[in-house]
Amino acid sequence: MAIIGLGRMGSTIDDELPAGSPAYSVAAACAASPRLSVTAGADIDPAKRQAFATRWGVSALYDDYRAMIRQERPDLVAICTKGPLHAEMAVAVAEENVPMIFCEKAIACSMREADAVLEAVGSRRIPFNTGVLRRFNRAYHQARDLIAAGEIGEVKTAVHYAASNLLHGHIHSLDTLSFLLGDPQVESVWGELLPRDLAIENNRLDKDPNGIYQVRFANGVEATTVPGGAWEFEVLGTGGSVRICNNGGEVALRQAPAQRRGSWENVPLPPLPA
Ligand SMILES: NC(=O)c1ccc[n+]([C@@H]2O[C@H](COP(=O)([O-])OP(=O)(O)OC[C@H]3O[C@@H](n4cnc5c(N)ncnc54)[C@H](O)[C@@H]3O)[C@@H](O)[C@H]2O)c1
Incomplete structure (x- = not known):
């Protein structure tokens, strides 16, 4: 190397x-x-x-x-x-x-x-x-496996939290949302760069502006970024939610069928490989 x-x-x-x-x-x-x-x-x-x-x-x-x-x-x-x-x-x-x-x-x-x-x-x-290192992080693997195993029912939407710039931050958030959902095809993207009056010269971003977006995947799931809070992700389904907290430090599962309240439970992470 x-x-x-x-x-x-x-x-x-x-x-x-x-x-x-x-x-x-x-x-x-x-x-x-x-x-x-x-x-x-x-x-x-x-x-x-x-x-x-x-x-x-x-x-x-x-x-x-x-x-x-x-x-x-x-x-x-x-x-x-x-x-x-x-x-x-x-x-x-x-x-x-x-x-x-x-x-x-x-x-x-x-x-x-x-x-x-x-x-x-x-x-x-x-x-x-x-x-895009979160693809190789045990917390995100844990969350993706819970989602794929149906622990939160049918996935409806996914959210990324944190104000972030486009080129260096949202490359992570978009990739992680896609990873958590099993990498479905992207159907459409809506987004804005901030500040909204930003001038882009030569169609090139030498400085990295903040941005917000919403992505619609081909399976109908929509994912959104919320420009605030600490780096966290949440995937919400018909039977509950899974949340990756503290920038990959913890995974929490809330199994909450519509008819009753559920509470967040921490899901133990597998040990790091030796
Ligand atoms: N994945 C992550 O979590 C993560 C974390 C930190 C930084 N990064 C990325 O790593 C990249 C580097 O960031 P950094 O903080 O390490 O920057 P840095 O400034 O510490 O290091 C960049 C190095 O490149 C050298 N350099 C500049 N021009 C060069 C050239 N023509 N040929 C050879 N070397 C040259 C500089 O002298 C400097 O030593 C950025 O793109 C940043 O987004 C990723």
Whole structure:
């Protein structure tokens, strides 16, 4: 694995988390996995390269990520720079025929650039993933399994809570709502960027505005974001609700058939894999 961008997500974000948290940065996740190893890194900032070398014991460090790929031929490249660089870098990395790409969100700052990324990876059949981490989180798996098992009856609607920006936040909220519902086809989307008089130049969002939306899925379920509160999700059905609280820290189930009140019960999470 080679990492482009040796900042927080590439290398150091774990320092910001409570002790004992699972590995979060790409470098820390590689160090924690028996199947991955970081062999090279690229950053335009010499201090970041030096800190990375010291922290992770990696000596193949470059200021030019293309030179890194040509020299090191990594199996997987993680793009961990800031959003406005992602599309250009993802296309360039694909053009180097890297076998697999992980690109931090946002994958692009315009639909045109997102299409270019899709074309560059799709035409070469390169597996491409982005940082939608809740899909790999046990709390969301627990909630999705409860929903799929019919514990809340027939699903009617789903809600995301938290004021959030579009490219970096709502990529998570939309993906998680879709995941919880079993990834049904999206039929239509209504949305607004905030502030409502925002001027969008060249159809590109270099800054990341807040947004609100409502999504209608092909199975008839509508999902909405509520721009307030802490990061939480709730899926409501004919027989109750399931709620993922504290940003994935807890799952609560309320089984409440229409004729009687139910109360929230915490659902124990499975242990983290060793
Ligand atoms: N999935 C998550 O939970 C999560 C959390 C934090 C950040 N992120 C994402 O990670 C990305 C990076 O954020 P960050 O907070 O780590 O940023 P950061 O500023 O800490 O790190 C970015 C690094 O990229 C380097 N860089 C800039 N231009 C470069 C170039 N041309 N070539 C090589 N390196 C270059 C910078 O010098 C810097 O070290 C963002 O897109 C952010 O959305 C995701």
